[in-house]
Amino acid sequence: MGLKELRxxxxxxxxxxxxxxxxxxxxxxMVFFDTNSLLIHLELKKEIxxxxxxxxxxxxxxxxxxxxxxxxxxxxxxxxxxxxxYYLKKKNEEIYLIEYEDSLKQLNKDNSY
Numbered sequence: 792m793g794l795k796e797l798r799x800x801x802x803x804x805x806x807x808x809x810x811x812x813x814x815x816x817x818x819x820x821m822v823f824f825d826t827n828s829l830l831i832h833l834e835l836k837k838e839i840x841x842x843x844x845x846x847x848x849x850x851x852x853x854x855x856x857x858x859x860x861x862x863x864x865x866x867x868x869x870x871x872x873x874x875x876x877y878y879l880k881k882k883n884e885e886i887y888l889i890e891y892e893d894s895l896k897q898l899n900k901d902n903s904y
């Protein structure tokens with residue numbers, strides 16, 4: 792197959808058209824090499840989705856914390872929270888922690904590696 796026969800083929804004439812060559816080069820440049828390329832846009836979309844999920848999670852956590860803060864504004868609730876979470880006590884009190892057998896078994900399962 793000679794060069795003349797190759798030039799006569801329809802697909803060769805289309806592919807060697809100046810407009811097609813320039814358009815192809817432009818598309819390759821925009822998809823891969825440009826600073827605002829398609830690949831960078833896809834990465835940024837993934838990051839945006841990840842940040843939106845994080846935002847939703849943090850908004851839920853803020854709502855929970857607001858409920859806890861409202862609850863702790865009551866003096867009795869604050870005292871209850873301090874006793875349960877931090878094992879605080881009054882001056883003349885003694886605290887006894889009661890652990891049941893099934894809770895000890897559960898504790899041992901959680902701590903074993």
